[in-house]
Amino acid sequence: MKILWMVGLILGLVTNAHAVEVEDVQVADTANVGEQTLVLNGAGVRTKFFFDIYIGALYLPSKTQSAETAINSKTNKRVWMYFLYDEVSKDKLTHGWTKGFEKNSKTNFAQLQARLNQFNSFFHDMQKGDSVTYDFNTDGTTTVMINDKQVGSIAGEDFQQALLAVWLGKKPADGDLKEAMLGED
Numbered sequence: 001m002k003i004l005w006m007v008g009l010i011l012g013l014v015t016n017a018h019a020v021e022v023e024d025v026q027v028a029d030t031a032n033v034g035e036q037t038l039v040l041n042g043a044g045v046r047t048k049f050f051f052d053i054y055i056g057a058l059y060l061p062s063k064t065q066s067a068e069t070a071i072n073s074k075t076n077k078r079v080w081m082y083f084l085y086d087e088v089s090k091d092k093l094t095h096g097w098t099k100g101f102e103k104n105s106k107t108n109f110a111q112l113q114a115r116l117n118q119f120n121s122f123f124h125d126m127q128k129g130d131s132v133t134y135d136f137n138t139d140g141t142t143t144v145m146i147n148d149k150q151v152g153s154i155a156g157e158d159f160q161q162a163l164l165a166v167w168l169g170k171k172p173a174d175g176d177l178k179e180a181m182l183g184e185d
Helices: 004-017 069-074 090-104 104-120 157-166 175-181
Strands: 021-023 024-027 030-033 036-048 052-062 077-083 133-135 143-144 148-154
Touching: 021 036, 024 052, 024 077, 030 052, 030 077, 036 175, 052 157, 052 175, 069 157, 077 157, 090 104, 090 157, 104 148, 104 157, 133 157, 143 157, 157 175
Parallel strands: none
Antiparallel strands: 021 024, 030 036, 036 052, 052 077, 077 133, 133 143, 143 148
């Protein structure tokens, strides 16, 4: 009996050796986009004025610490957000997306504006415990799911790159989160 207990303990440790916990929230080691299994590249917390707003996790086919590779590679990708703050209003979310696009995609912001407006329309006030999943598909579409329910999709690799740049670009919303998502911390 003791041997079975020890084997169970060892198997449990091996199975959970790569599990990631951020702010008491389990972040999955892998994610499936299409028929492809992606690996967790990194995860961290978006903070603002000392408040924890959400967990951000980046999934890629293989790990990289290069923001350029993560943004520009023509592979399936996923970003997962899990809200920690009691409530984040739709206005704050959409303002944040717009600012992030403006800062990181100045040269083609005008081309992105209509799709950004459509993207912003997908959101509502987010509550603590809500999640948003962004699947970046190889066909150039970005699918958005809120609490595991698909709310829409946006076409264009340029949109995918601009959205990823909000987290991983030269002027990210949160430098510490960027480093965490790139597995640098």
